Amino acid sequence: MIQKIKKCFFVFLLLQASLTSYAQSVDELSDEDIQKFMQQAQESGMNEEQLAAAAAAKGFTASDIVKFKERIEKLKSSKKAVGIKSSLNQRTVDSTDIQASERDNKKQVIDEKAEDRRMKIFGLNIFNNQTLNFEPNLNIATPKNYVLGTNDELSIDITGYAYAHYDAKVNPDGNIKIENLNPIFVAGQTLEQAKVKIVQRLKTLFGGLGNGGLSADVTLSKIRSIKVTVIGEAVFPGTYTVPSLATAFNVLYAAGGPTDIGSLRNIEIFRKGKKVRMLDLYDFLLRGDLTDDIGLIDQDVVLIPYVDKRVIINGAVRNPKIYELKAGDNLGSLIGFAGGFGETAYSKSIRINRVTDTEMKILKVSKEEISKFGLLKGDIVIVDSLLNRYENRVSIKGAVFRPGDYELETGMTLKKLVAQAEGLKPEAFKSRALLFRERPNADPEILPLNLSELLNDTAEDIVLQKNDSLVIKTIAGTRELRTIQLDGEINKPSVIPYVENITVSDAILLAGGLKDGANVARIEVARRVKADGGDGDQNVQIIQIQVDPSLGILDKDKRTLLKPFDRVYVRKMSRYEVQRTVSITGEINYPGPYTLNDKKERISDLIEKAGGTKGQADLGSAKFTRNGVQMGIDLKKAFFDKNSNQNLLLNPGDVLEIPRRKETVTVLGQVYNPITVPFDQGLNLKDYISLAGGTTDSAYVKKIYVKYGNGKISRTKYFAGINSFPKIENGAEIYVPLHKKQRWTSAERIAVSSAVVSIATVLLTLVLRVVP
Known part of the structure; x- marks a missing residue:
């Protein structure tokens, strides 16, 4: 008890600090702030009055406290307050209360696996869809069967030769008060019943009421809130404050729907301890039927029991999922729930995996038994797809006008198949066609046949079997691609397809014609020699051909026909040249x-x-x-x-x-004053370098060179200690290069010194041995 008092006091101080830090008026508080205060109060056991006292202690006015209470009520009745109960001292429901395992019934946080399972169960995804809205519509006309209760507000208007307006709220005793009239009891009555009663009482104030001169209109201006409790296998079980127009669907959606082990088809509504309705959500999910969506009243209880029977259907159905079955549902019902068979379903028989007391077993259900076959809890129904086989198919491919698959008719022959394909194309290779056939053991075999003999009735026709396939090649498809290659003095040297009766002039024309320098009397055709064995060494035959320069048609040109794989080369005239x-x-x-x-x-x-x-x-x-x-x-x-x-x-x-004569000489490089001076035939290289101030200490005198105007270079020659310098001409450039002296490193100097000392020691030893 002491600990609880301490906890309440701590939360009291926390709420005071929170109210101070966030705002100085209720209008400045956000919905999240107020909801946070409510949750803190729930944890400590504080009620609404204690929370209001905390606000008053911090200087909030009475009107602010009223607004604070109104904000709490608004939050509890809105979708934002899902899981917030009408009484703050009730238990807070969070995700740790959700049962995520059907086998062990332990309380766990919903994880990804549980969410995946929910997605596989038919119907649960509707409660996860944020775009759906099951909130009650408060803008519709009041239903005639609406039962009045505490906190409902009525609007009463007297119209006619007199006018009066009254706002009347149903008090906790079930009465409304109008001026000096005695209280009128309306609780538990429908709006129509209450109107009759109110009009009868108002006649004491308005004598002509109801006689045509005056009329009264009674409407519901503000509905009350009711408390509904959701228990059982709901994602967020608890007590919810909702508008009195709310239905069972509204509350189920606010509670997150059933858990993955909750029933969708046996949801029970209890009123004053008695069950008044059983909801089957499949009626809505499959047919859009909301007949059983009962309107709720205060203190109703919605119970989501454990699911009793679930089965799985996989394979070639339109919506394979986990479905809940009720008494009377069978395999046909399940297939209907799943949207029926898919387009490629094998409906002749269906496989069922069933769990027994000791092991698994497989059942086979024929098409005739589907509507009568009963299912057990845990059954897995598998609808197979059709095999990629045909019971009466033959095919024809290749050089026919309509290749494809055809129906195998009784006694159908190969000749009839070709006729159904509208005959052979002109390019069909008739000497040999291939008929692919399956042996009894499914091994393929080939039956070669001569189409010419078959179609001319000189060979026996062949009766076709299931899955026979006739392949007819084209003549071009049975040989190497035939071409002609053209090179030389041709506008577009290229490789062109061979055609029958083509001449050299034809081929040249197809290749863009002759160039201007082509020698039409020197055209060579290189032709393959088709021979095997013999004593000759000739592999290619060279043929000399002459054509008309205008590529006109000559008699001899007609007789000079090209053959497949010929190579034509057109030579150029010997003295023909383009302008250079x-x-x-x-x-x-x-x-x-x-x-x-x-x-x-x-x-x-x-x-x-x-x-x-x-x-x-x-x-x-x-x-x-x-x-x-x-x-x-x-x-x-x-x-x-x-x-x-x-x-x-x-x-x-x-x-x-x-170029124009320069009449200058330029000295560049390692001199003290690089300079350009007038050319003087009487001066030599040294004289010009002297005019530039002479060479620097880093000059490489032995490598001095001269570059002349025509691009030639002459360098200094060195022999026996004497330098021979180049001759200077008009426009010359003298270059004195840098002498990059190689410096030894310390290690190199030490190595050389050591070598010198070693050599000297050896020589000294030899001398001492020779001298007595």
Whole structure:
């Protein structure tokens, strides 16, 4: 008892702190805040009055406390308060109260396995669907059979030559009060009964009421709340406060529906200790029938008992699941629950796995017994699918106009099958067709046949059997793909399909025709030699052919027919050339591109064609480029000595660039003052380096080189301690490279020193041995 008082006091302080921290008025509190307070109060055993006292102690006004109570009632009657009971001192129901195992009946939290099982049980998924709404509709007209009770509010209007309006609430005694009239008892009466009673009493105030001058209208303006208890195998069992218009379905949905071991078909409604209705949810789930959805009154009890009989149906039905059966249900009923057989169901017989007292056994139910066969708890019904076999099928494939499967008629022959397929195509290979047939042991075999003889009635027709399959190949499908290859002076060298009676001109036309330089008198056809053995070594036959340049039709061309796999090569005219051009730019009289007259033209000829050089031309610095690469050509020697090896033959695309005379020399690299100075024929390399301030300490004098304007490079030569430096010409560039001296590491110096000491020691030892 002391512990309970301490706990209440602790929660009292907690609620005070919570109210202070969250808001200073009830309007500022969210539904989640109030529900949290209610749950805390439930855990401590506090009732609504104690909770209100806690709020008053923190300075909340009386109107706030009234609003607080109204918010509590609203939450309890709404969907948000699922699991919240009408009395705060009742037990809170949470997920730890849900039974998830049918075998051990232990209380466990719903886990993924339990949810998976619920999804397999027909009907339970409807209670998990958030898009469905089973809340009662409070906006409909009041039903005539609605029974009034405490807290119902009536709206009474007097109309006619006088007007009056009264709001009357049914008090706990079952009475309503109107002005000075005595209390009118209406509890337990329907709205129609109460209206008659109220109008009769109002006549004492309004004399003409009911005589045509005045009329009275009595309506229900606000319905009361009732308390309904859900017990048994509900997901959230408990007491629920719901509107008085709520039905059994409304409460079941609020309670989460049955658990995975609860019944969907035997839900009982108790009223004042007596069972008033038995609900079968299958009526609604399968047919949409809500006839048994009874309206509830205060203190009704909804009982969800354990499920009695469940069976499983798998296989070729439209909705394989776990179904609950009642007395009178049989195998036919189960198949109906599952939506009937699927399109490929094998309905001739159905297999059933049944549990006995000692082991399992299999039952076979014929089609005729389905509607009479009774099922037992735990039966597993298996509806097989049809085998991928046909009892009267033959087929024809390949070169027929309508290949496919056909019905095997009595006495049907192969010739009739071809006729049903609308005959053979022209390309059909008639010499051999293949008939695939199953032997009695299901091994396949092939029966070859000659279609020509069969269709001409020179061979005996074949009677077909079940699953026979006739395969007819095309002529093209029985040989290598026949082609003709064309190369050489043809617009589109390619490989084309071979066709009968094709000539060389035909093939060239299909390949886009001849190029301008084609030699129609030098056409070769390479043909395979189809022979085996013999003494000859020839594998390919070469045939020389001439055609009309315009590809016109000649008599001899008609007779020159190609054969499969021929290769046609069209040669080019020996003296035919496309225009070839070279280019010359710079200090030349007529720069630009020039076409080569023949293959003998050289560099000097190109300069003469371009009108010779201008006065400021520097032939020594001319650049000659071939295929994008500069070549080191001495153009002076090429121009003045036409027999020189520098006077190269020209190739298409060659470019000759003759620059203007620079009259300068440039010194670069490891000098103190890299510089460009005027060219002086009387100065040598050393003189120019001196003009640049001389070489630095890091200069590699032995490697000095000179680059000339034509791209050639001349380097310093060293022999017997004497340097021979290159000659300097107009426009030259002198490069003094860096001398990268290799420095030894400490380890290398130590290794060399050790080696020197070792060698000296050996030599000294030898000398001492020789000297007496």
